[in-house]
Amino acid sequence: MMVTAATGASKEACMCKGFGSTLSGAALQWFVSLPNKSISSFADLVNAFNQQFASSRRTLKQPSDLYRIVQEIGESIKDYVTRFNTEKVAIRGCDTSIAINAFRQGLDKDSDLYKELTMHPCERFEEVQQRTTATLRLEEDILSRKGTITFDRTSRKIPTEKKEEKTKPYSRPNIRKVAEKLQQGEDSKYLPRLAEYRFNTGMEGLLKALRELGDQVRWPKPPTKDRPNNDLDRSK
Structure with missing residues (x-):
């Protein structure tokens, strides 16, 4: 034009x-x-x-707006520093003393960095960044140590946690020994009861599965019967 x-x-x-x-x-x-x-x-x-x-229209941010940036509960120093620096860069000609004071006031009052900046004030914001970097290194080192296995200094062995005792699975008895004991007339309680096998099916399903096996399994011969059928314990 x-x-x-x-x-x-x-x-x-x-x-x-x-x-x-x-x-x-x-x-x-x-x-x-x-x-x-x-x-x-x-x-x-x-x-x-x-x-x-x-x-x-976008309003220009003022240095006093930095006082609104506060470290939230549970927020790490690294995340707080990132948010603060992002807002600080957006302010043209930000006063150094205001930025240092706002950064310190926004920190958690119980943090070591707040106590360090309060006891030893900084004149330049670069000094604040250096102390913050040192604190971040210490914070990351502590977090990394929590995830590693600690050694016992006296025995130099890795401490082992007590494992929970698990129930041992049922071990099937030797059928030959069972037959010998039955022939000797010992008590038939040596045989386990059907409930101890912990089957997930009923008697009908169990018999059906056994029939389907057919000749794939070599079944042991049953021991000789010294008792009539009416006296046998069918739960075994």
Whole structure:
């Protein structure tokens, strides 16, 4: 627009008409809906635009806004430093003393870094960053040590945790020894009861599974019966 030969009122008209080509969205819709003959100069157009979209203007952050940044409960120093530095960079010409004081005030009052900065004040923000880096190294070292196995200095052995005693699975008795004991007339309580096998199915399902095995399994011969069938314990 500046290099055109238009002068006077024609230049103002060209600038007002060309302004619409730089807009989009809601701003372009506002420009198109302007009443006829409501704009007499480019200055009027600028004033109307600023008045319409004043609420969309980004407010410049002030150094005092750093006092709003506070370390939250459970937040690590590393995350707090990251948030603080992000806000500090966005402020142009931030005062060093304000930044140092705001950083210290935002720390957890029970933290070692807050006590260090309070007892030994810093004149430059670079010193604060150096002390913060040292604190972060100590914090990361403590966290890493919690995840490693500690050794007993006296025995030099790794402490082992007591394992929970697990129930031993049932071991099947030797069928030959069982037959010999039965032949000798000893008590038949040597045989385990059916409930001790902990089957997940009933008697019908168990018999069906045994029949399906067929000749795949070599079944041992049952011991000789010295008792009638009516006296046998069918739970074994």
